Amino acid sequence: MPRRPLYRGFLAIQLPIFLLAVALGLQLLASWRVSIARDGYAARVGAQTARIGKLVADLDLPAEQAQANRLLSLLLSDRGVLCVELVAPGLAPAAVAAPRRVGCRGETPDEIFNLALPDAPERSLRIGLSRAEIAEVGRQWRDYTIGLSLGAALLAAAAAGFAFRRAIGAPLRALLETIRASAEGGPIAPARKFADDEIGEVVDAFNLMQQRQRQDREALAAARDALGSIYDETPALLFTMTFDGVVVGAGRFFVEAVGYRRDEIVGRSFAQVVAPSARGRLYREALARLHGDGFARDVPLEVQRRDGEIIDVLFSAEIDPSDPARGRAVCVMTDVSALRAAERRLREQAFTDALTGLPNRAGFDEHLRAGLGAGRIDSLIAVMLVDLDDFKQVNDTWGHAAGDRLLIEAARRIRDCVAPQDLVARLGGDEFAIVCRQLAVPADAEAIARDIVGRFAEGIALEEGVARIGASVGVALGSMREGGAGELLRRADQAMYLAKRDGKNRCAVAGSSPAGRRAA
Amino acid sequence: MLAGKRRFVRRMESAMIAFRKLALAFAVALILSPLAPASLAAKSMSEAERSALQAAMVQHIDRQSIDGLYLHIDLSDGRVVEFAPAKSHPMMFRLGEHFVLCTEFKDSRGGAVNVDFYVTRAGKSFAVFRAEIDNRAPLMKLMAQGKVSAVD
Structure with a gap:
């Protein structure tokens, strides 16, 4: 119900004007009726008094006083005459009067009418008039005027209300209901047209607008379907999300890539599919950039599929231009898992000795940088360099294949001598390097070196025969504080040189000073 | 421009209200006038x-x-x-x-x-x-x- 219904405004104007017109008409009619009553009254009273007066004028008074009284009393039969007295010289007041002997004494006539009698100029009639009947006509017509005005006004209001409801109210309500239904997202339906009037023209215009809106909606739906199809068919991991990271739309390839159902993704946080280790990056780099710059480019993330598999992706996002609120982003992930795997393989190949499976020199250096850097700076580290004695003879005698097999076995034996967390690498040819960490005391390193030397004292059985080789081990002890791994490696190399010089098949521990060096 | 239209609408509404009051007063006066026929007479x-x-x-x-x-x-x-x-x-x-x-x-x-x-x-x-x-x-x-x- 509107706050100020239209028909009230209509009646507020129409009703007073109608009331005014009716009241004016009735007022004129009442005036006319009162005027007629007054004329009739005057004609009646005037004629009667004139005729009675003539009769009274002809009487011989006071002899015929009784006759005069009877004549005057005839006038009282008229409502308009309240009292009458004959005024004549020598005649006592009210001697000839009606009512008898009273005349107009005690009466309060509205008017006094003195009628001269032409046939007896010394006589006159004094007549008290009553206007009661005229006032009654006035009252009667006042009541008619009020009653008829109000009745007519009510009738007019009812008729106007009915006409308004039929001609304006009903069409407007129907139109309003259609507009509301349309505004609330309901089906776009044409409004009912009641008549070919002005409102009918409005309805026609509205229906035309509705028709165009329906066409626009259909076109929009078709475009959306086409877009959705593209969204689903584009072989890219497409999805849309809010700036808070809530997924609002997901393409088919994205859904397949993460292994969830679409309804398990849409409406939930994108972070749920990001590996826990990468969530910090998601918030710090991807979402923060999206908030700040309106886009994010190639942020490396790891996505955890529903089955637990991790896939490497590059995440990019841009504000959705079709979102008027600009609180949504179109996102795409590029699956770089294969690339990352290839990178890892290449890295592994670059850092691994293909023959023994041990890290090569580059791998050794990398491990030193990464591994030693991770340890405490003052923890005890032993770096050992192992050089196989007389390996060249095996190569020369039995060939390189035998040499390779020997190197494989040598690597295995060295590996067996150290703890799993220790690093063993083949630096090249028959030279191996070992880094032992978490040593309790320096003697532990020397024990390991002796163990290695001992293991190579045993012959190595090859297809061609038992190879008798030895191992010269140079050991350097220290910590990261003392020059780092490079310095330790240099000192181990010097110690190994000493072991070679002192007769091979032994170990030598490099001291912190030349005096401290000793061979075992 | 918009403010001008609003002022015009407000003035029109005030005028309509005044007109209604005037019309009502006139109608009441006319209706009540037959109450005093003596004054007419x-x-x-x-x-x-x-x-x-x-x-x-x-x-x-x-x-x-x-x-x-x-x-x-x-x-x-x-x-x-x-x-x-x-x-x-x-x-x-x-x-x-x-x-x-x-x-x-x-x-x-x-x-x-x-x-x-x-x-x-x-x-x-x-x-x-x-x-x-x-x-x-x-x-x-x-x-x-x-x-x-x-x-x-």
């Missing part, structure tokens, strides 16, 4: 004067009548016609300071004849100074000229 001729006018006409007719018949001579041919007064028309007209009263006579064949009496004040009473028998045209002409109007 006070401006017009009193009932006593009206009755006196009518009485003057009747008295004139009675005095001019012979055996109840009103004699009239047609000076064009010298014929004297007898009329019997029948009834007075209650409506009275004003001609300047004078008045016109109408009545109806019957001729010998029973036909109705209009008789108009021209009346003037004579002291506290009234007196007929001219009678037009079966000659209403002059009165109609005077009415058409606006010189004769109904007595309020």
